Amino acid sequence: MTPPTSDLSSISSTDPAARRALADEIKHACMEVGFFYGTPQLHTSLNFPSYFETVKNHGIPETVMQDTLAQMTRFFDLPLDKKLEVENKKTSNFMGYNPVLSGNNDPNGAGDLQEGFEFKFEPLDDGSHGADKDTAIARGGHHGCTSIQISPGSRNSGPPSHRALKLGRLLFPLFALALDLPEDFFADKTKHSAAIMRLLHYPPQFGEVDDRVIGIGAHTDWECFTILWQQPGIQALQVLNSFKEWINVPAIDGTLVINLGDQFARWTNDVFTSTVHRAINRSGVERYSIPLFFGTDYNVPLEPISSCVSDERPARYEAITAGEYIRSRHQATYGHY
Numbered sequence: 001m002t003p004p005t006s007d008l009s010s011i012s013s014t015d016p017a018a019r020r021a022l023a024d025e026i027k028h029a030c031m032e033v034g035f036f037y038g039t040p041q042l043h044t045s046l047n048f049p050s051y052f053e054t055v056k057n058h059g060i061p062e063t064v065m066q067d068t069l070a071q072m073t074r075f076f077d078l079p080l081d082k083k084l085e086v087e088n089k090k091t092s093n094f095m096g097y098n099p100v101l102s103g104n105n106d107p108n109g110a111g112d113l114q115e116g117f118e119f120k121f122e123p124l125d126d127g128s129h130g131a132d133k134d135t136a137i138a139r140g141g142h143h144g145c146t147s148i149q150i151s152p153g154s155r156n157s158g159p160p161s162h163r164a165l166k167l168g169r170l171l172f173p174l175f176a177l178a179l180d181l182p183e184d185f186f187a188d189k190t191k192h193s194a195a196i197m198r199l200l201h202y203p204p205q206f207g208e209v210d211d212r213v214i215g216i217g218a219h220t221d222w223e224c225f226t227i228l229w230q231q232p233g234i235q236a237l238q239v240l241n242s243f244k245e246w247i248n249v250p251a252i253d254g255t256l257v258i259n260l261g262d263q264f265a266r267w268t269n270d271v272f273t274s275t276v277h278r279a280i281n282r283s284g285v286e287r288y289s290i291p292l293f294f295g296t297d298y299n300v301p302l303e304p305i306s307s308c309v310s311d312e313r314p315a316r317y318e319a320i321t322a323g324e325y326i327r328s329r330h331q332a333t334y335g336h337y
């Protein structure tokens, strides 16, 4: 069984019909199933509650990912004391290195069996390419060290993190179209790339696994959507379907996984829901993955889109800014501030 794969080659198309067709595919996935395995029967019986699928033709060659993997491996192979020099406890915004078991994504869990390195992207402050004066406000108090400064470029150039960033920016207009909003609805809310990347390393787990200590415990992601690269050929990621069954999401060469997070659930008052997932590495070998989380700018209030609120569907979430929300989730996960 293979998961569905959306072809993103028309993501930059200016043809309205091609854009509408891709947006419709995303809308269907977001609202009805989200992740499916080919045949209509299975599609119905798996019944995923929200968007979770793989995409191809995303503009990031697998060779580039293999180079990135080699560099990640070098970092995680360093002695622990070296890695602790850049521990996330030392930054005001949770960026940096987290040792094994220092984070806990599932409140019912006892720690995540992975180590990671987290960093984010900020526009250059030199004013040369539109980083405007409200940059500091847009950072919403969630800025600090371990950020990578970015300048614009094409989707198919630059280091992998920048390519992935550009891919994410191209997805926002399609999500807007999928919600029957103007394509530029998120443009003024995503001016400053509130995107966070994690480099993750999961040691293998052998024998009987205590459900409370797995690679990453059951959780939803915090931002609007996540673009995830998984090391090909190693099974670990699982998504919860509406029958509360854990379904494997295989790592397929040349594809990325895309899933929705809490900010979209808040924007849409749960018309788009965030997908519960977890990872357990029982492969017997080390596993690496790279999620890139895309949110709105940190100063943006997460307010439900008016078409998603009605008498039958009253607002489900309290208003909060994106930055406050992400900070509260970092605090709950790492618990050291």
Ligand SMILES: O=C(O)CCC(=O)C(=O)O
Binding pocket: 198, 200, 216, 221, 228, 230, 236, 237, 277, 278, 279, 289, 290, 291
């Ligand atoms: O490693 C994976 O496949 C998933 C990682 C993940 O869910 C996360 O970092 O939020």
Ligand SMILES: [Fe+2]
Binding pocket: 219, 220, 221, 277
């Ligand atoms: Fe996640």
